[in-house]
Amino acid sequence: MAISFRPEPDFTHGTAPTTGILYCNLGTPDEPTAPAVRRYLAEFLSDPRVVEIPRALWLPLLHGVILPLRSGKSAAKYASIWTSDGSPLRVWTEKQAKLLQGKLGENGHRVMVRHAMRYGSPSIASQLDALKAEGATRILVLPAYPQYSGTTTASIVDAVTQWSSRIRHLPEIRFVNRYHNDEGYIAALARKLELFWRANGRPEQLVMSFHGVPERALHLGDPYHCECYKTARLVAGKLGLAQQDFTVSFQSRFGKAKWLEPYTDATLRTLGKKGARIDVICPGFTSDCLETLEEIAMEGRHTFLQAGGKEFRYIPCLNDDQGGVAALAGVAERHLAGWPTRETPDKEALERSRTLALARGASH
Protein backbone atom coordinates (compact mmCIF):
# COMPACT_ATOMS: atom_id res chain seq x y z
CA MET A 1 0.00 0.00 0.00
CA ALA A 2 1.41 3.39 -0.99
CA ILE A 3 1.74 5.79 1.90
CA SER A 4 1.13 9.44 1.15
CA PHE A 5 1.54 12.33 3.50
CA ARG A 6 -0.22 15.57 2.79
CA PRO A 7 1.80 18.38 1.25
CA GLU A 8 2.48 21.31 3.53
CA PRO A 9 2.71 25.02 2.72
CA ASP A 10 6.34 26.17 2.27
CA PHE A 11 8.14 26.14 5.57
CA THR A 12 8.89 29.64 6.87
CA HIS A 13 11.59 30.29 9.39
CA GLY A 14 10.64 32.14 12.51
CA THR A 15 6.94 31.28 12.61
CA ALA A 16 5.78 31.94 16.17
CA PRO A 17 4.92 28.73 18.05
CA THR A 18 1.22 28.73 18.83
CA THR A 19 -0.71 26.43 21.13
CA GLY A 20 -4.13 25.01 20.42
CA ILE A 21 -6.49 23.11 22.69
CA LEU A 22 -8.93 20.64 21.21
CA TYR A 23 -11.83 20.04 23.59
CA CYS A 24 -13.40 16.76 22.42
CA ASN A 25 -16.82 15.41 23.24
CA LEU A 26 -18.67 12.32 22.06
CA GLY A 27 -20.84 13.88 19.38
CA THR A 28 -24.53 14.04 18.72
CA PRO A 29 -26.84 13.88 15.68
CA ASP A 30 -27.29 16.99 13.50
CA GLU A 31 -31.08 16.74 13.74
CA PRO A 32 -33.55 14.76 15.83
CA THR A 33 -34.65 12.73 12.80
CA ALA A 34 -34.27 9.02 12.07
CA PRO A 35 -31.87 9.50 9.10
CA ALA A 36 -29.61 11.90 11.04
CA VAL A 37 -29.61 9.67 14.13
CA ARG A 38 -28.88 6.68 11.92
CA ARG A 39 -25.84 8.41 10.37
CA TYR A 40 -24.56 9.33 13.83
CA LEU A 41 -25.17 5.90 15.38
CA ALA A 42 -23.63 4.14 12.35
CA GLU A 43 -20.36 6.00 12.90
CA PHE A 44 -20.47 5.69 16.71
CA LEU A 45 -21.38 2.02 16.88
CA SER A 46 -18.92 1.01 14.12
CA ASP A 47 -16.05 2.09 16.35
CA PRO A 48 -14.32 -1.09 17.58
CA ARG A 49 -13.52 0.76 20.83
CA VAL A 50 -17.26 0.98 21.50
CA VAL A 51 -18.45 -2.44 20.37
CA GLU A 52 -15.77 -5.10 20.74
CA ILE A 53 -17.42 -7.77 18.61
CA PRO A 54 -15.58 -9.10 15.51
CA ARG A 55 -16.48 -6.79 12.59
CA ALA A 56 -17.68 -9.63 10.35
CA LEU A 57 -20.36 -10.47 12.93
CA TRP A 58 -21.15 -7.00 14.20
CA LEU A 59 -21.43 -4.87 11.05
CA PRO A 60 -24.20 -6.97 9.40
CA LEU A 61 -26.09 -6.99 12.72
CA LEU A 62 -25.59 -3.23 13.15
CA HIS A 63 -26.74 -2.30 9.65
CA GLY A 64 -29.37 -5.04 9.25
CA VAL A 65 -31.04 -4.95 12.67
CA ILE A 66 -29.80 -2.38 15.21
CA LEU A 67 -29.83 0.78 13.08
CA PRO A 68 -33.23 0.14 11.42
CA LEU A 69 -34.77 -0.61 14.84
CA ARG A 70 -33.02 1.97 16.96
CA SER A 71 -32.75 5.11 14.78
CA GLY A 72 -36.44 6.04 14.85
CA LYS A 73 -36.89 5.34 18.56
CA SER A 74 -33.73 7.20 19.42
CA ALA A 75 -34.74 10.15 17.19
CA ALA A 76 -38.01 10.49 19.13
CA LYS A 77 -36.01 10.67 22.36
CA TYR A 78 -33.70 13.29 20.87
CA ALA A 79 -36.76 15.29 19.74
CA SER A 80 -37.94 15.41 23.38
CA ILE A 81 -34.78 17.22 24.55
CA TRP A 82 -33.92 19.24 21.40
CA THR A 83 -33.59 23.00 21.92
CA SER A 84 -34.04 25.90 19.48
CA ASP A 85 -30.22 26.01 19.29
CA GLY A 86 -29.89 22.27 18.60
CA SER A 87 -28.76 19.27 20.59
CA PRO A 88 -27.95 20.17 24.23
CA LEU A 89 -24.64 18.31 24.03
CA ARG A 90 -23.58 20.44 21.06
CA VAL A 91 -24.80 23.70 22.61
CA TRP A 92 -22.96 23.08 25.89
CA THR A 93 -19.78 21.75 24.28
CA GLU A 94 -19.48 24.84 22.05
CA LYS A 95 -20.15 27.12 25.00
CA GLN A 96 -17.64 25.32 27.23
CA ALA A 97 -14.91 25.69 24.59
CA LYS A 98 -15.57 29.46 24.38
CA LEU A 99 -15.63 29.81 28.17
CA LEU A 100 -12.45 27.77 28.45
CA GLN A 101 -10.74 30.07 25.95
CA GLY A 102 -11.87 33.07 28.05
CA LYS A 103 -10.78 31.54 31.36
CA LEU A 104 -7.34 30.56 30.05
CA GLY A 105 -6.99 34.08 28.60
CA GLU A 106 -7.87 35.53 32.02
CA ASN A 107 -5.20 33.29 33.53
CA GLY A 108 -2.64 34.76 31.14
CA HIS A 109 -2.45 32.05 28.47
CA ARG A 110 -2.51 32.74 24.75
CA VAL A 111 -4.12 29.62 23.31
CA MET A 112 -6.68 28.84 20.63
CA VAL A 113 -9.47 26.62 21.96
CA ARG A 114 -11.64 24.66 19.56
CA HIS A 115 -14.17 21.93 20.17
CA ALA A 116 -14.59 18.70 18.21
CA MET A 117 -16.85 15.68 18.24
CA ARG A 118 -15.57 12.11 18.12
CA TYR A 119 -18.59 11.14 16.01
CA GLY A 120 -20.40 13.54 13.70
CA SER A 121 -19.37 17.14 13.29
CA PRO A 122 -17.16 19.05 13.66
CA SER A 123 -14.88 16.03 13.39
CA ILE A 124 -11.59 15.76 15.25
CA ALA A 125 -9.70 15.67 11.91
CA SER A 126 -11.39 18.84 10.59
CA GLN A 127 -10.67 20.77 13.79
CA LEU A 128 -7.06 19.58 13.89
CA ASP A 129 -6.74 20.75 10.27
CA ALA A 130 -8.23 24.10 11.28
CA LEU A 131 -5.89 24.50 14.27
CA LYS A 132 -2.91 23.62 12.08
CA ALA A 133 -4.05 26.08 9.40
CA GLU A 134 -4.26 28.77 12.10
CA GLY A 135 -0.65 28.06 12.97
CA ALA A 136 -0.89 25.69 15.93
CA THR A 137 2.45 24.02 16.46
CA ARG A 138 1.43 22.46 19.77
CA ILE A 139 -1.93 20.89 20.50
CA LEU A 140 -3.40 19.70 23.78
CA VAL A 141 -6.27 17.23 23.39
CA LEU A 142 -8.73 17.57 26.25
CA PRO A 143 -11.60 15.03 26.29
CA ALA A 144 -14.91 16.01 27.86
CA TYR A 145 -14.70 12.75 29.86
CA PRO A 146 -13.37 13.09 33.43
CA GLN A 147 -13.09 9.31 33.84
CA TYR A 148 -10.83 7.38 31.46
CA SER A 149 -12.35 4.54 29.46
CA GLY A 150 -11.03 2.63 26.49
CA THR A 151 -14.51 3.10 25.00
CA THR A 152 -14.35 6.90 25.04
CA THR A 153 -11.02 8.56 25.91
CA ALA A 154 -8.92 6.07 23.95
CA SER A 155 -11.19 6.44 20.95
CA ILE A 156 -10.41 10.18 20.87
CA VAL A 157 -6.71 9.30 20.91
CA ASP A 158 -7.34 6.90 17.99
CA ALA A 159 -8.99 9.67 15.96
CA VAL A 160 -6.09 12.06 16.63
CA THR A 161 -3.47 9.47 15.71
CA GLN A 162 -5.39 8.53 12.55
CA TRP A 163 -5.25 12.20 11.56
CA SER A 164 -1.58 12.54 12.47
CA SER A 165 -0.66 9.46 10.44
CA ARG A 166 -1.29 11.57 7.28
CA ILE A 167 0.51 14.72 8.41
CA ARG A 168 4.00 15.63 7.22
CA HIS A 169 4.80 18.46 9.64
CA LEU A 170 3.24 17.34 12.90
CA PRO A 171 2.38 19.65 15.76
CA GLU A 172 3.54 18.47 19.19
CA ILE A 173 0.55 16.69 20.66
CA ARG A 174 -0.38 16.00 24.29
CA PHE A 175 -3.40 14.15 25.64
CA VAL A 176 -5.31 14.47 28.89
CA ASN A 177 -6.33 10.96 29.93
CA ARG A 178 -8.37 11.71 33.03
CA TYR A 179 -9.39 14.28 35.66
CA HIS A 180 -11.80 12.16 37.71
CA ASN A 181 -10.03 13.16 40.95
CA ASP A 182 -9.14 16.71 40.02
CA GLU A 183 -9.65 19.01 42.99
CA GLY A 184 -11.33 21.72 40.92
CA TYR A 185 -13.71 19.29 39.24
CA ILE A 186 -14.67 17.66 42.56
CA ALA A 187 -15.10 21.08 44.19
CA ALA A 188 -17.31 22.29 41.30
CA LEU A 189 -19.60 19.24 41.62
CA ALA A 190 -19.79 19.54 45.41
CA ARG A 191 -20.50 23.28 45.22
CA LYS A 192 -23.28 22.72 42.70
CA LEU A 193 -24.95 20.27 45.10
CA GLU A 194 -24.32 22.44 48.14
CA LEU A 195 -25.89 25.53 46.53
CA PHE A 196 -28.90 23.49 45.47
CA TRP A 197 -29.33 22.02 48.94
CA ARG A 198 -28.90 25.42 50.61
CA ALA A 199 -31.81 26.73 48.54
CA ASN A 200 -34.00 23.60 48.47
CA GLY A 201 -33.03 21.35 51.36
CA ARG A 202 -31.24 17.99 51.40
CA PRO A 203 -32.69 14.75 50.03
CA GLU A 204 -32.72 11.44 51.92
CA GLN A 205 -30.39 9.97 49.34
CA LEU A 206 -28.08 11.28 46.61
CA VAL A 207 -27.80 9.06 43.53
CA MET A 208 -24.65 9.57 41.45
CA SER A 209 -25.34 7.96 38.11
CA PHE A 210 -22.51 7.34 35.63
CA HIS A 211 -22.74 6.12 32.05
CA GLY A 212 -22.12 2.36 32.04
CA VAL A 213 -19.77 0.22 29.97
CA PRO A 214 -19.85 -3.56 29.43
CA GLU A 215 -18.72 -5.31 32.64
CA ARG A 216 -16.20 -7.18 30.51
CA ALA A 217 -14.23 -3.94 30.11
CA LEU A 218 -13.68 -3.84 33.90
CA HIS A 219 -12.33 -7.40 33.89
CA LEU A 220 -10.07 -6.57 30.96
CA GLY A 221 -8.46 -3.77 32.97
CA ASP A 222 -10.44 -0.68 31.96
CA PRO A 223 -10.07 1.75 34.92
CA TYR A 224 -13.40 3.48 34.24
CA HIS A 225 -15.35 1.68 36.99
CA CYS A 226 -12.77 2.55 39.65
CA GLU A 227 -12.50 6.14 38.49
CA CYS A 228 -16.29 6.61 38.68
CA TYR A 229 -16.29 5.32 42.25
CA LYS A 230 -13.31 7.52 43.10
CA THR A 231 -15.13 10.61 41.80
CA ALA A 232 -18.23 9.67 43.78
CA ARG A 233 -16.28 9.07 47.01
CA LEU A 234 -14.44 12.38 46.65
CA VAL A 235 -17.65 14.35 46.01
CA ALA A 236 -19.36 12.62 48.94
CA GLY A 237 -16.33 13.29 51.16
CA LYS A 238 -16.27 16.96 50.22
CA LEU A 239 -19.97 17.22 51.15
CA GLY A 240 -19.52 15.27 54.40
CA LEU A 241 -21.94 12.55 53.25
CA ALA A 242 -21.91 9.23 55.08
CA GLN A 243 -21.87 5.93 53.18
CA GLN A 244 -25.65 5.50 53.61
CA ASP A 245 -26.39 9.00 52.23
CA PHE A 246 -25.36 8.28 48.65
CA THR A 247 -25.51 5.57 45.99
CA VAL A 248 -23.47 5.03 42.84
CA SER A 249 -25.12 3.48 39.81
CA PHE A 250 -24.54 2.96 36.08
CA GLN A 251 -26.98 3.92 33.34
CA SER A 252 -27.48 3.69 29.55
CA ARG A 253 -26.99 -0.04 29.11
CA PHE A 254 -26.74 -0.99 25.44
CA GLY A 255 -27.25 -4.54 24.15
CA LYS A 256 -27.75 -7.82 25.93
CA ALA A 257 -24.40 -8.26 27.69
CA LYS A 258 -23.93 -7.55 31.39
CA TRP A 259 -22.89 -3.92 32.03
CA LEU A 260 -21.46 -2.35 35.16
CA GLU A 261 -23.85 -2.74 38.08
CA PRO A 262 -25.83 -1.59 39.94
CA TYR A 263 -27.97 -0.36 37.05
CA THR A 264 -29.47 3.09 37.56
CA ASP A 265 -33.01 2.06 36.56
CA ALA A 266 -33.04 -0.82 39.09
CA THR A 267 -31.58 1.48 41.76
CA LEU A 268 -34.29 4.07 41.12
CA ARG A 269 -37.00 1.39 41.29
CA THR A 270 -35.66 0.09 44.62
CA LEU A 271 -35.45 3.59 46.09
CA GLY A 272 -38.90 4.35 44.73
CA LYS A 273 -40.37 1.29 46.45
CA LYS A 274 -38.97 2.62 49.72
CA GLY A 275 -40.88 5.87 49.16
CA ALA A 276 -37.64 7.85 49.25
CA ARG A 277 -36.88 11.50 48.45
CA ILE A 278 -33.85 11.57 46.19
CA ASP A 279 -31.57 13.85 44.18
CA VAL A 280 -29.84 12.49 41.10
CA ILE A 281 -26.66 13.90 39.59
CA CYS A 282 -24.56 12.53 36.68
CA PRO A 283 -20.96 13.48 37.53
CA GLY A 284 -19.41 11.63 34.57
CA PHE A 285 -21.09 13.91 32.04
CA THR A 286 -19.53 17.35 31.70
CA SER A 287 -22.70 18.58 30.04
CA ASP A 288 -26.33 17.65 29.81
CA CYS A 289 -27.25 15.45 26.88
CA LEU A 290 -29.73 12.77 25.85
CA GLU A 291 -28.50 10.40 28.56
CA THR A 292 -29.10 12.87 31.39
CA LEU A 293 -32.08 14.91 30.18
CA GLU A 294 -34.15 12.10 28.71
CA GLU A 295 -32.91 8.90 30.34
CA ILE A 296 -32.51 10.29 33.85
CA ALA A 297 -34.59 13.45 34.21
CA MET A 298 -37.58 12.03 32.26
CA GLU A 299 -37.48 8.20 32.15
CA GLY A 300 -35.65 7.81 35.46
CA ARG A 301 -38.04 10.14 37.22
CA HIS A 302 -40.98 8.17 35.83
CA THR A 303 -39.50 4.82 36.93
CA PHE A 304 -38.89 6.16 40.42
CA LEU A 305 -42.28 7.79 40.91
CA GLN A 306 -44.14 4.79 39.43
CA ALA A 307 -42.44 2.57 42.00
CA GLY A 308 -43.74 4.79 44.81
CA GLY A 309 -40.92 7.30 45.25
CA LYS A 310 -41.87 10.56 46.98
CA GLU A 311 -39.60 13.17 45.43
CA PHE A 312 -37.15 13.10 42.51
CA ARG A 313 -34.91 16.09 41.78
CA TYR A 314 -32.47 16.06 38.90
CA ILE A 315 -29.35 18.21 39.41
CA PRO A 316 -28.03 19.41 36.03
CA CYS A 317 -24.46 18.74 34.87
CA LEU A 318 -21.75 21.37 35.22
CA ASN A 319 -22.58 22.78 31.72
CA ASP A 320 -21.48 26.46 31.83
CA ASP A 321 -20.90 26.47 35.60
CA GLN A 322 -18.01 28.83 36.47
CA GLY A 323 -16.39 26.27 38.75
CA GLY A 324 -16.63 23.61 36.05
CA VAL A 325 -14.95 25.87 33.48
CA ALA A 326 -12.28 26.85 36.02
CA ALA A 327 -11.68 23.14 36.66
CA LEU A 328 -11.25 22.43 32.93
CA ALA A 329 -8.88 25.39 32.70
CA GLY A 330 -6.87 24.06 35.67
CA VAL A 331 -6.60 20.62 34.07
CA ALA A 332 -5.52 22.21 30.78
CA GLU A 333 -2.98 24.47 32.51
CA ARG A 334 -1.30 21.53 34.22
CA HIS A 335 -0.95 19.74 30.89
CA LEU A 336 0.31 22.88 29.14
CA ALA A 337 3.25 23.07 31.57
CA GLY A 338 6.49 23.76 29.76
CA TRP A 339 4.79 25.09 26.66
CA PRO A 340 5.37 28.84 26.38
CA THR A 341 1.71 29.91 26.41
CA ARG A 342 2.34 32.74 28.85
CA GLU A 343 5.11 34.47 26.90
CA THR A 344 4.27 38.02 25.95
CA PRO A 345 3.95 38.87 22.23
CA ASP A 346 7.02 41.09 22.55
CA LYS A 347 9.16 38.30 23.88
CA GLU A 348 7.99 36.06 21.09
CA ALA A 349 8.62 38.69 18.45
CA LEU A 350 12.14 38.99 19.83
CA GLU A 351 12.59 35.24 19.64
CA ARG A 352 11.27 35.26 16.08
CA SER A 353 13.65 37.93 14.90
CA ARG A 354 16.53 36.06 16.56
CA THR A 355 15.56 32.88 14.73
CA LEU A 356 15.21 34.79 11.47
CA ALA A 357 18.62 36.37 11.88
CA LEU A 358 20.12 32.98 12.58
CA ALA A 359 18.32 31.50 9.59
CA ARG A 360 19.57 34.27 7.28
CA GLY A 361 23.09 33.61 8.46
CA ALA A 362 22.76 29.89 7.86
CA SER A 363 23.27 28.45 4.41
CA HIS A 364 20.59 26.08 3.21
Ligand SMILES: C=CC1=C(C)c2cc3[nH]c(cc4nc(cc5[nH]c(cc1n2)c(C)c5CCC(=O)O)C(CCC(=O)O)=C4C)c(C)c3C=C
Ligand atom coordinates in the same frame (compact mmCIF):
# COMPACT_ATOMS: atom_id res chain seq x y z
C1 LIG B 1 -19.68 9.57 29.69
C2 LIG B 1 -19.08 8.62 29.06
C3 LIG B 1 -19.65 7.66 28.12
C4 LIG B 1 -19.29 6.33 28.04
C5 LIG B 1 -18.29 5.60 28.89
C6 LIG B 1 -20.09 5.76 26.99
C7 LIG B 1 -20.02 4.43 26.61
C8 LIG B 1 -20.88 3.83 25.70
N1 LIG B 1 -22.01 4.37 25.10
C9 LIG B 1 -22.61 3.45 24.28
C10 LIG B 1 -23.79 3.63 23.52
C11 LIG B 1 -24.51 4.82 23.37
N2 LIG B 1 -24.29 5.98 24.06
C12 LIG B 1 -25.12 6.96 23.58
C13 LIG B 1 -25.18 8.28 23.97
C14 LIG B 1 -24.24 8.91 24.78
N3 LIG B 1 -23.17 8.34 25.42
C15 LIG B 1 -22.45 9.30 26.09
C16 LIG B 1 -21.30 9.12 26.87
C17 LIG B 1 -20.66 7.90 27.10
N4 LIG B 1 -20.87 6.72 26.46
C18 LIG B 1 -23.12 10.54 25.86
C19 LIG B 1 -22.63 11.87 26.38
C20 LIG B 1 -24.22 10.30 25.06
C21 LIG B 1 -25.27 11.32 24.63
C22 LIG B 1 -25.08 11.86 23.23
C23 LIG B 1 -26.07 12.94 22.88
O1 LIG B 1 -26.24 13.13 21.68
O2 LIG B 1 -26.68 13.61 23.72
C24 LIG B 1 -25.93 6.39 22.54
C25 LIG B 1 -26.90 7.17 21.64
C26 LIG B 1 -28.24 7.37 22.16
C27 LIG B 1 -29.10 6.17 21.99
O3 LIG B 1 -29.42 5.78 20.87
O4 LIG B 1 -29.40 5.58 23.02
C28 LIG B 1 -25.57 5.06 22.42
C29 LIG B 1 -26.10 4.04 21.46
C30 LIG B 1 -21.81 2.28 24.35
C31 LIG B 1 -22.13 1.00 23.57
C32 LIG B 1 -20.76 2.51 25.23
C33 LIG B 1 -19.66 1.63 25.69
C34 LIG B 1 -19.31 0.50 25.21
Ligand SMILES: [Fe+2]
Ligand atom coordinates in the same frame (compact mmCIF):
# COMPACT_ATOMS: atom_id res chain seq x y z
FE1 LIG C 1 -22.83 6.26 25.51
Ligand SMILES: [Fe+2]
Ligand atom coordinates in the same frame (compact mmCIF):
# COMPACT_ATOMS: atom_id res chain seq x y z
FE1 LIG D 1 -13.36 -0.95 40.70
